[in-house]
Amino acid sequence: MSKAVTYASYLRVDELLDLQTPRSGDNQHAEHDETLFIIIHQVYELWFKQLLHEIDYVAANLRKNDTAHVTRTIRRILTILKTVVAQIDVLETMTPLEFNAFRGFLDSASGFQSAQFREMEFALGYKRPALLAHHPEESTGRARLEIRYHAPTLWDAFLTYLALNGYPVPTDLLARDVTQSLEPSPGLQVILIQIYRENPTISGVCELLLDMDEGLQEWRYRHVKMVSRTIGSKGGTGGSAGVDYLSKTIQPLFPDLWAIRAQL
Numbered sequence: 001m002s003k004a005v006t007y008a009s010y011l012r013v014d015e016l017l018d019l020q021t022p023r024s025g026d027n028q029h030a031e032h033d034e035t036l037f038i039i040i041h042q043v044y045e046l047w048f049k050q051l052l053h054e055i056d057y058v059a060a061n062l063r064k065n066d067t068a069h070v071t072r073t074i075r076r077i078l079t080i081l082k083t084v085v086a087q088i089d090v091l092e093t094m095t096p097l098e099f100n101a102f103r104g105f106l107d108s109a110s111g112f113q114s115a116q117f118r119e120m121e122f123a124l125g126y127k128r129p130a131l132l133a134h135h136p137e138e139s140t141g142r143a144r145l146e147i148r149y150h151a152p153t154l155w156d157a158f159l160t161y162l163a164l165n166g167y168p169v170p171t172d173l174l175a176r177d178v179t180q181s182l183e184p185s186p187g188l189q190v191i192l193i194q195i196y197r198e199n200p201t202i203s204g205v206c207e208l209l210l211d212m213d214e215g216l217q218e219w220r221y222r223h224v225k226m227v228s229r230t231i232g233s234k235g236g237t238g239g240s241a242g243v244d245y246l247s248k249t250i251q252p253l254f255p256d257l258w259a260i261r262a263q264l
Contacts, residue, residue: 031098055124062161063160088226124155158209184259
């Protein structure tokens with residue numbers, strides 16, 4: 001007879017709690033704040049997994065022209081993003097001295113190497129093929145990134161959604177090279193302005209996409225400020241450029257939705 005499912009067995013709690021292994025020493029003698037640092041970043045990876053799950057669901061429902069599920073799922077994404085941003089408040093309870101006490105044990109490890117975060121960028125249309133080189137060719141992360149790199153983005157699904165609703169999306173956009181990052185389209189902007197003026201349902205979807213864009217930028221901004229107050233102008237772990245690099249990543253994902261603001 002099979003064992004009854006319990007809270008611990010369903011969530012695999014024992015295995016989960018065994019994943020925090022500080023490198024500065026065993027749990028009795030490790031630097032105190034390394035455990036916090038590990039847990040925060042493991043939780044980030046879990047949220048990134050959920051965000052990818054939800055982004056894919058939004059894209060699928062855009063292609064089905066299912067506005068109700070699109071709006072409900074984006075609202076969930078926005079709530080998750082707020083939670084992700086709030087985690088920085090916890091991380092900022094750690095002082096620079098407390099971080100530097102174990103920073104050397106990170107060796108070449110860096111948040112720059114998060115394959116799931118890069119997957120999320122690719123899924124949202126921010127594609128940079130050079131990032132693939134930061135992941136070993138035989139790794140699971142590299143394989144997943146290769147798939148995301150060659151796959152249509154959430155914005156491509158949104159363009160399909162507009163076409164399904166009778167809007168004349170330029171053919172070159174519907175057939176664009178999806179391995180390229182998104183670029184502004186004056187032709188599409190004319191259509192978006194029309195939508196804002198006459199279709200509150202679809203303009204509501206546009207605003208939710210803009211909220212998502214802004215939410216990710218907010219996370220990036222808070223992350224930059226957190227890194228700045230923790231390590232200042234030092235280079236990041238793993239050879240990354242630290243604050244200078246992170247600051248350059250704060251940019252819109254969906255440029256057309258920002259470009260039309262002055263014309264509404």
